[in-house]
Amino acid sequence: MKQISIWSLFVICTLRIGAYFKRPLIAMMFFHSILSSQSTPVPVSVPASVTVRMCVDAALTAHPVASMAEARVDAANAKYDESGGALLPQLRFSARAIGLSHVEPTSIKLPIPGSQPITLFPSIDHQYGARLSLTQPLFAGFRLSSAKEMARLAAEASVEERLRDRADLALQVEQAYWTWVQALEAQDVLEKVLVQMTEHEKLVRRLVEQGLSTSSDLLNIRVKRSDVQVRLIDARTGADLARMALNNFIGNPLETPLVPAESPLQYLDVKADSLSNHPDVRADAFADRPDIRALSLRKSISEESLSAARGGWYPQISLAANVDYARPNSRIIPPQDKFSDTWDVGIQLQWTVWDWQTTSAQAEQAQASVRQAEAGLQLMTNAAKLEVAQYSRRLRDAREQVAAARLGVEAAEESRRIVGEKFQAGTSSNTEVLDADVALLQAKLNLTKAGAEFRLAKARLRRATGELP
DSSP states (O other), X not given: OOOOOHHHHHHHHHHHHHHHTTOHHHHHHHHHHHHHHHHSOOOOOOOEEEOHHHHHHHHHHHOHHHHHHHHHHHHHHHHHHHHHHTTSOEEEEEXXXXXXXXXXXXXXXXXXXXXXOEEEXXXXXXXXXXXXXXXXXEEOTTHHHHHHHHHHHHHHHHHHHHHHHHHHHHHHHHXXXXXXXXXXXXXXXXXXXXXXXXXXXXXXXXXXXTTSSOHHHHHHHHHXXXXXXXXXXXXXXXXXXXXXXXXXHHTXXXXXXXXXXXXXXXXXXXXXXXXXXXXXXXXXGGGGOHHXXXXXXXXXXXXXXXXXXXXXXXXXXXXXXXXXXXXXXXXXXXXXXXXXXXXXXXXXXXXXXOOTTHXXXXXXXXXXXXXXXXXXXXXXXXXXXXXXXXXXXXXXXXXXXXXXHHHHHHHHHHHHHHHHHHHHHTOSOHHHHHXXXXXXXXXXXXXXXXXXXXXXXXXXXXXXXXXXX
């Protein structure tokens, strides 16, 4: 006898039920939904493994700060293109069509017998016209050339400011990444110590049952383990919050799972590190910073604005040409009710002889802006010098902290091993074991923190010296 599969049997039962209730279509739809739910695989969320470089590149592509910087550059370039057009000829076209109320024509009659009246100005009730005008600035008191130069400098400054914003964003991403990794490393250390304390608690509980230890020893272990649990909860919360911040930077949903592909101590050789081998950074290292270059360009813009303001003291000269095609044409007398074309070419001069010291006040404002820009550039330069000196010092300190923390972990691990062996032999107390566990925990946390601080100090020094991401 042939064997019927469970799915074949299910199909037969479904069709019979549908026929019984006279709803075979509904029964088949139900059967199809069951099959679909069985055949469709359930997606599994696999955490993405990310490096610092990957996060920085993603943020520079997707973060709104980068988009805003690009938009400012595009706007500044468009402004420069606009300023160049003011120096070129301007061609304008205009047209008109006018209906007028009827008036009697103006005519005269000569005092000659039998003469007819002569119409001087006929009544033309509908007028039409078109004009093509060409204007070319010849001299504008250097204001147009200054405006174009200001636009060019502003476009260059916007490029430098874009580099500044990208460098700031890259530093923020690196800080978020290493803060997240440090929290994960601390969480891992606390979890391992918690497992170790739990095993030690089991051992002490057996000793208490055998009468070889006291209940106070067991309570001391539970107090220490509770403290580690509290710190572990804080570490997990900190890791989750730091991951959310990193996801926000790189354009992911906040709850996107991530796995770090780098560790603060991975491939970390502070003795071979390029920056740490040069603790005395050159004095002019900050000169390459984009924010310094941007402020220098802004100062040049203020100087050009002073030149533009002083242009109000000079006359403005321009060339103008017009072609008129009108019915009637106003230059043809007497007016004729027909289309006629005329043209004119000339030079125009405008000179403000007295403006109640308006131009002088504008020049004084521009001069004050120049002084303000110079002071701002000096202030930024001094701040950059201080940042380079501070972050250089912090990098040297972080390098020494990593070396000291490594020695501390080695000493704490050896101490824990010796105390553990003594406790097994009955020559060491439970308090000494707990103290060794706490010392090892703190030593590992110090090493993790020192490694993260070294990475951050290196990133901050790169930003302070103007290194671009």
